[in-house]
Amino acid sequence: MAPSRPKPGSGRSRLTPPRAEPSPVKPERDPFQDPIALAVVDVVAERGYRAATVAEIIERAGVSREEFDGRFADKEDCVLRSFDAFAADWEWRVNNAYSGQPDWRSGLRAAAYEVADWMSANPNLVRFGMVDILEAENEMVRVRREQALSYGGKLIDRGREAAPDPAAVPEAAAMMAVGSIVQLLTHRLQSGTDPDPVEMVQPMMYQAVRPYLGEEIAREELEMTRPERQAAIDGDKGVSNDET
Amino acid sequence: MAQLPQSLSKAPVGRTRLSREALTEHQRERLLTTATEVFAKRGFTATTVDNIVAAANIGVGSFYAHFDGKAECLLAVCERISGEVHAQIAASVPAGADWADQALAGLHAFLSFVAAEPLSARVVLIEAQTGGPEALARYGEVLEELAAFLRAGRAAAKLDPEPPPSFEEAAASGLAWLLQGRLVRGEVDDVNSLFEEMAEVALEPYLGAKQTKARIRAFAPDAASG
Numbered sequence: 001m002a003p004s005r006p007k008p009g010s011g012r013s014r015l016t017p018p019r020a021e022p023s024p025v026k027p028e029r030d031p032f033q034d035p036i037a038l039a040v041v042d043v044v045a046e047r048g049y050r051a052a053t054v055a056e057i058i059e060r061a062g063v064s065r066e067e068f069d070g071r072f073a074d075k076e077d078c079v080l081r082s083f084d085a086f087a088a089d090w091e092w093r094v095n096n097a098y099s100g101q102p103d104w105r106s107g108l109r110a111a112a113y114e115v116a117d118w119m120s121a122n123p124n125l126v127r128f129g130m131v132d133i134l135e136a137e138n139e140m141v142r143v144r145r146e147q148a149l150s151y152g153g154k155l156i157d158r159g160r161e162a163a164p165d166p167a168a169v170p171e172a173a174a175m176m177a178v179g180s181i182v183q184l185l186t187h188r189l190q191s192g193t194d195p196d197p198v199e200m201v202q203p204m205m206y207q208a209v210r211p212y213l214g215e216e217i218a219r220e221e222l223e224m225t226r227p228e229r230q231a232a233i234d235g236d237k238g239v240s241n242d243e244t
Numbered sequence: 245m246a247q248l249p250q251s252l253s254k255a256p257v258g259r260t261r262l263s264r265e266a267l268t269e270h271q272r273e274r275l276l277t278t279a280t281e282v283f284a285k286r287g288f289t290a291t292t293v294d295n296i297v298a299a300a301n302i303g304v305g306s307f308y309a310h311f312d313g314k315a316e317c318l319l320a321v322c323e324r325i326s327g328e329v330h331a332q333i334a335a336s337v338p339a340g341a342d343w344a345d346q347a348l349a350g351l352h353a354f355l356s357f358v359a360a361e362p363l364s365a366r367v368v369l370i371e372a373q374t375g376g377p378e379a380l381a382r383y384g385e386v387l388e389e390l391a392a393f394l395r396a397g398r399a400a401a402k403l404d405p406e407p408p409p410s411f412e413e414a415a416a417s418g419l420a421w422l423l424q425g426r427l428v429r430g431e432v433d434d435v436n437s438l439f440e441e442m443a444e445v446a447l448e449p450y451l452g453a454k455q456t457k458a459r460i461r462a463f464a465p466d467a468a469s470g
Contacts, residue, residue: 050289134374135289142370142428150425168453170444172422179421180414187387187417190373190380203410207418211448215405222408 026092031085035061036068040075040082045124049135054078076138083133083141086125087148093118098155101227104162105213109205110227111155116197119185126197130186153178159212173211180207201226272310275300276324279317284363288318288371288379315376322372322382325364332357336465343400344447347393348463351443355436358423362432369424390416397450407449419446 031037039061043052054075058068072078097114101107119126129148133141157174160166170176181204188195202222210218278300282291293314297307311317336353337346358365372383391412398406419442426435440460447456 134370135287137287137290139428146425146428165453170441170448170453172438172441172445175422175425176415176418176445178418179425180418183387183417183421184414186373187380187384191384203408203414206408207411207414210407211445215407219405 026089029085031082031089034082034085035063036071036078037082037085040078041086041124041128044079044128044132049079049132076136076141079133079136080138080141080144083129083144083148086129087144087151090115090118090148091151094152094155104158105209105217105221106227108155108159108208109201109221109224111152112201112205112208113198113226115152116201119197126185127189130182131189149182150175150178152181156208159209163212164214169211174208177204177208177211180204268309271302271306275302275307275310275317276321279314280321280325280367281363283318283321283371284366288314288375293317315379318367318371318375318379319382322368322375322379325361325368326382326386328361328364329354329357329368343397344451344459345463347397347446348443348459349465350393351446352439352463352465355439355442358427359432359435362427362435365423365432366427369420370427387413387416387420390419394446394450397447401450403450411449415446415449 036057039057040052043056043060047056052075054065054068057075057078058065061068068078072081093114094111098107098111101110129145133145136142153174156177159174160169163169181200184200185195185197202224205221205224206218209221275296279296282296282299286295291314293304293307296314296317297304300307307317311320333350333353337349341349368383368386372379394412394415397403422438422442423435426432426438443460443463444456447459451459
């Protein structure tokens with residue numbers, strides 16, 4: 001028997017406006033302007049996590065050993081802090097994309113495309129954050145990776161407020177959706193298959209929406225196009241999209 | 245012809261060979277057990293062959309008599325763990341169980357394995373991902389095996405319309421992620437508490453929320469394992 005999940009009444013009218021999680025703030029130090037953060041990503045991508053050395057990182061960054069030592073205890077510390085800085089930037093961008101839309105579903109879709117664009121523009125960074133740092137000796141790096149990648153789960157779980165029957169939504173629905181995305185991307189990167197993050201948005205949106213709004217509405221996501229982008233990710237709210 | 249007393253007779257050739265084989269097998273098993281622990285505690289990339297032989301208290305030469313290097317050793321470790329998991333799952337599924345009960349019994353057996361053998365679980369679910377192409381491929385096969393099982397739920401539930409083709413691949417990945425999170429955070433003592441959550445997300449797409457909850461409530465693992 002096919003699962004039946006009640007449809008949310010007239011549909012979109014019951015969708016609550018998206019509410020941002022405790023808002024991520026714009027990182028004080030933009031990691032994309034930080035030569036050391038950029039260098040560690042590139043050196044690790046080129047040489048591999050284990051082979052990358054502090055000497056190579058400071059040479060690539062064009063900074064002195066003193067400057068490096070003044071900011072970081074060692075390579076692992078540099079990796080952890082750089083990862084945190086990029087993760088904070090990522091969370092801030094995703095949250096902005098989400099908040100600029102009128103409802104949960106379109107907010108999630110906008111966030112998904114923001115993530116996909118960010119990933120397409122920064123392939124070394126994606127590889128660094130998803131694959132390379134799995135080799136870190138410091139277990140805290142893995143813990144932070146898991147926390148950062150789980151951030152999207154908080155936005156996905158806002159779907160509970162939009163669900164016609166919140167009690168029917170499995171507890172682990174959001175983490176399951178995030179895990180699907182992270183694991184698929186990680187595995188494809190590790191297997192040498194270059195994933196196209198933008199192509200993955202529609203099936204992943206189906207996966208994320210389905211537990212909350214049911215099969216029929218989730219299926220619409222397989223056809224949904226990119227929402228109109230905001231003019232800038234600075235809180236500009238003047239956005240319309242295909243659902244407004 | 246009179247026979248010599250047994251204590252003075254030469255042992256049959258086959259027997260000696262068997263004994264040597266048994267010794268070799270015993271040494272290999274000891275290596276695999278030790279390597280599991282070392283890989284789990286140090287991480288695959290930080291582990292050296294020296295770490296393994298020191299922990300197993302054998303010579304480097306003996307290690308290389310069994311494996312080409314640590315990547316091949318990891319692969320053998322993964323194969324052994326995978327065999328144990330399969331055996332436990334097979335033993336847990338009652339004869340004649342339908343798809344949903346197979347899923348519940350299998351999930352319960354797997355989580356029990358993770359709770360009892362957290363180091364082994366860590367090796368196959370986390371370290372295998374950094375263990376080189378073959379270990380990674382093996383990890384991918386495990387996920388595909390899980391996805392194939394879930395896919396069988398389509399026919400069992402007669403889903404119409406069916407989910408997109410990538411649905412089960414993504415679902416299997418999501419289930420693995422839920423467990424990896426626990427392992428990374430070291431929260432494995434109560435990993436059995438994940439049973440309901442994982443069963444819910446695995447079965448709900450095929451059975452619907454109401455029937456899934458009813459099946460989970462009715463599931464009795466002791467009866468399943470016979």
